[in-house]
Amino acid sequence: MVRRRGGPSQRSGANPNDPDPTTIDGTYVQLHASVVNQPDQFPEGDRLAHLIKLIIDEGGDHYRRFRASKSTWRA
Numbered sequence: 001m002v003r004r005r006g007g008p009s010q011r012s013g014a015n016p017n018d019p020d021p022t023t024i025d026g027t028y029v030q031l032h033a034s035v036v037n038q039p040d041q042f043p044e045g046d047r048l049a050h051l052i053k054l055i056i057d058e059g060g061d062h063y064r065r066f067r068a069s070k071s072t073w074r075a
Contacts, residue, residue, distance in 0.1 A: 028056045 032052040039045045 025056065025059070028052055032056065 032049055035042050035045050035049045035052060042048055
């Protein structure tokens with residue numbers, strides 16, 4: 001599971017069943033559920049749900065790429 005502050009835990013990969021909103025995994029799981037359960041709120045919901053699921057599935061790899069990109073943006 002990936003914590004919001006302090007980076008990912010020792011686990012590699014996301015937990016797609018993590019409902020805890022204090023973790024990155026849980027946040028993406030909740031976001032995915034919102035998109036899937038409220039299609040009227042998301043015009044491209046199918047595409048968005050697919051992208052969110054991809055982020056969940058990539059877990060720690062996504063986190064590392066995001067952190068690398070973020071440091072590049074700050075430079």
